[in-house]
Amino acid sequence: MSTYPDPTPTSSRDDRKKVSVPAVKAAKGSGTPLVMTTAYDAATARIADLGGADMILVGDSLGMVVLGREDTLKVTLDEMVHHTKAVTSQNPKALVVGDMPFLSYHVSREETVRNAGRLIQEGGAECVKIEGGRKRLRMIGALLDAEIPVMGHIGLTPQSVNAMGGFKVQGKVLEQAEALLGDAAALAEAGVFAIVLEGVPAELAGIITQDVDVPTIGIGAGAACDGQVLVIHDLLGLTSGHVPKFVRQYADLGTQAVQAMTAFAEDVRTGAFPSREESYALPEDVAGALGTLVSD
Numbered sequence: 001m002s003t004y005p006d007p008t009p010t011s012s013r014d015d016r017k018k019v020s021v022p023a024v025k026a027a028k029g030s031g032t033p034l035v036m037t038t039a040y041d042a043a044t045a046r047i048a049d050l051g052g053a054d055m056i057l058v059g060d061s062l063g064m065v066v067l068g069r070e071d072t073l074k075v076t077l078d079e080m081v082h083h084t085k086a087v088t089s090q091n092p093k094a095l096v097v098g099d100m101p102f103l104s105y106h107v108s109r110e111e112t113v114r115n116a117g118r119l120i121q122e123g124g125a126e127c128v129k130i131e132g133g134r135k136r137l138r139m140i141g142a143l144l145d146a147e148i149p150v151m152g153h154i155g156l157t158p159q160s161v162n163a164m165g166g167f168k169v170q171g172k173v174l175e176q177a178e179a180l181l182g183d184a185a186a187l188a189e190a191g192v193f194a195i196v197l198e199g200v201p202a203e204l205a206g207i208i209t210q211d212v213d214v215p216t217i218g219i220g221a222g223a224a225c226d227g228q229v230l231v232i233h234d235l236l237g238l239t240s241g242h243v244p245k246f247v248r249q250y251a252d253l254g255t256q257a258v259q260a261m262t263a264f265a266e267d268v269r270t271g272a273f274p275s276r277e278e279s280y281a282l283p284e285d286v287a288g289a290l291g292t293l294v295s296d
């Protein structure tokens, strides 16, 4: 995206049909896995949408991959609204899911609806995602009563990092696996339109996927899910440090970006940038009037 407005309307760049919540729900069992990625601003929203994502999650992973924090816990609702607005400014064809940050859906039903309402009204999201299983049913009911579609998220829920004692795969022991099965069934019964399964053994994700009538979207949950999600910085190779084993990097944009920056710095320092062609010329009459000689 240039720093000047692109005159091409988004619709002529992408003539796909707008993806809706019912369309996502109906994709269960269609045989074509759903594609979701995250986006946090206009540039990543355009990449996700032009690349054909069905859903764009404005994830609270924002706190880590964009804002450089250790975890997602300090992400505020204001930050989420701000970044959701940037994503929806691009009018993506993908369904935009606004992630409810920590403590925005824990206190009361009223506060939960007001907070989700901000992601919809101010941010332009079409639905929200909340972390947690059966303990969230009251809040999910309140959101659905307010006509706000909800995506569930169970397994390794990053907002529970302190309770879990770290970012640990969930469901490896029988009681945990049974609890996750119960949570998924309860969420589907309550009316969520899809469930993210994060950091769950592939076999368990497969059983949950067979057991519920809404699509499961996996991240570190194997191939049996109805769809897959990856954080866009991870799949584009823009994150540094430890890369979890479930991430497939489809590009190495981080390395390319540093190479580009290095070349720019070199060109500026040697005077190779900008060239005459990359500069604006003063009209000759003006140059003459100014007593300046314009060379070709």
Ligand code: KIV
Binding pocket: 038, 057, 058, 059, 060, 061, 062, 099, 196, 198, 219, 229, 231
């Ligand atoms: O915040 C996020 O990016 C997420 C995905 C990892 C599912 O919740």
